[in-house]
Amino acid sequence: MNELVLSIILLAIFIAHFFFSWFTVLKNETWFFALVVTITFLTPWMSHLWHILYGEDRITKCPESKLDEPFGWTPCFEPTYNTFVNTYEITLVAENIFFSVLDLSNLSLLRLEIFNINSSVTFINF
Secondary structure, X not given: OHXXXXXXXXXXXXXXXXXXXXXXXXXXXXHHHHHHHHHHHHHHHHHHHHHHHHOOEOOOOOOOOXXXXXXXXXXXXXXXXXXXXXXXXXXXXXXHHHHHHHHHHHHHXXXXXXXXXXXXXOOOOO
């Protein structure tokens, strides 16, 4: 029940942020761009909050893992769905890289638009 309540609260924040962004800060942009901005700025912290409250699996749950070494989890790696979608060592890193690139792209698009610079300089163009 707590997960349902948190999901509803996070969804309401997401929808509110989308409409606020689209009708105020990004009023000259398309709805798709406003949605991308909302996704890239809200998903990382919502994901962290969810995993802090409800847990996240670790790959290091085996006797061969070396907890004090970088990449000490590699002896425990198994290519399963849960490993790629719900583990601290892989999912969190992939999510942070993906959303950081998308955030930087969005910010550069907005910066270029504010200063009336040609947007062909950016590497992800919406």
